[in-house]
Amino acid sequence: xxxxxxxxxxxxxxxxxxxxxxxxxxxxxxxxxxxxxxxxxxxxxxxxxxxxxxxxxxxxxxxxxxxxxxxxxxxxxxxxxxxxxxxxxxxxxxxxxxxxxxxxxxxxxxxxxxxxxxxxxxxxxxxxxxxxxxxxxxxxxxxxxxxxxxxxxxxxxxxxxxxxxxxxxxxxxxxxxxxxxxxxxxxxxxxxxxxxxxxxxxxx
Numbered sequence: 001x002x003x004x005x006x007x008x009x010x011x012x013x014x015x016x017x018x019x020x021x022x023x024x025x026x027x028x029x030x031x032x033x034x035x036x037x038x039x040x041x042x043x044x045x046x047x048x049x050x051x052x053x054x055x056x057x058x059x060x061x062x063x064x065x066x067x068x069x070x071x072x073x074x075x076x077x078x079x080x081x082x083x084x085x086x087x088x089x090x091x092x093x094x095x096x097x098x099x100x101x102x103x104x105x106x107x108x109x110x111x112x113x114x115x116x117x118x119x120x121x122x123x124x125x126x127x128x129x130x131x132x133x134x135x136x137x138x139x140x141x142x143x144x145x146x147x148x149x150x151x152x153x154x155x156x157x158x159x160x161x162x163x164x165x166x167x168x169x170x171x172x173x174x175x176x177x178x179x180x181x182x183x184x185x186x187x188x189x190x191x192x193x194x195x196x197x198x199x200x201x202x203x204x
Contacts, residue, residue, distance in 0.1 A: 010194070017193045024189030025182045032181020033174050042168035046132035048122045048140035049159035052147070067118060074120060075110045077150050078143050084108075086142045087135070095134050107132075108139055119159055129164040136162035 014021065052074060055066035077083065084104050091097040099107070111121040122143070124136035140158060148156050 013197050014190060014193060017189075020193065021186060021189050024185040026185070028185025028188070029178050029182035032177035032179070032184075035181075036172060036174035036177030040172040040174065041127075042172075043125050043127060043170055044129045044132045044165045045123055045125050045169040046129070046136040046162035046165055047124075047160075048136040048162040050120045050122065050140060050144060050147075051157050051159040052118045052120055053153060053155040054116075054118055064116070067116065068112075071112045071118070071120065073151075074147060075112065077147060078110045078120075078122070078139070079105060079108065080146075083139070083143050083146050086146075087139050090138050090142065091134060094138075097131060097134060099135070104135070104139075107135055122162075124162065125169070129166070133162045133164045 052070070054063065055070050057063050057066050081101070084101055088099055088101060088104060091099055107125045109123045109125070111123060113119050113121075122136055122140055124132045124139065126132040126135060140161065144156055144158055147153060
């Protein structure tokens with residue numbers, strides 16, 4: 001006959017085996033911390049800014065649309081081979097930093113302005129703060145020259161050079177994995193205790 005387990009009985013049984021529960025939680029939490037800490041790869045970001053001119057329009061109502069369209073074109077040009085190849089060469093020759101073109105495409109990101117400032121933000125991501133800063137600033141300098149040539153612009157100015165970040169842009173997963181491990185340990189040990197105390201004995 002199958003035994004019906006009441007909640008008070010279950011709680012009392014688990015409380016009697018509380019040391020096993022604590023041990024299981026600690027072991028699994030430690031395992032989770034180990035996984036989270038060893039799979040964590042920090043990266044750093046650096047941001048430079050370039051101020052671009054507003055588009056010339058006949059009607060003021062068309063200004064926002066024209067500026068947004070121009071920013072879209074500038075962002076495409078920022079990732080053009082004619083910009084990235086010189087960036088790659090300058091990083092190698094000036095700073096002894098070897099980066100492939102594919103890596104640059106993944107590491108560099110342009111962010112459009114959220115207002116009417118026409119300030120294009122250039123963000124670079126790398127394994128070290130120095131690399132991120134060098135990539136962002138080198139791209140800023142090269143692109144400032146190229147965007148003038150591409151679009152015959154005069155009023156283009158560097159708004160801000162990138163600085164070296166002091167903390168990683170991402171956080172370690174150690175704390176999250178530790179919590180997940182502790183919860184998993186609690187559930188696993190609880191299920192094992194229930195199986196040993198009730199289900200296994202009931203089958204006999």
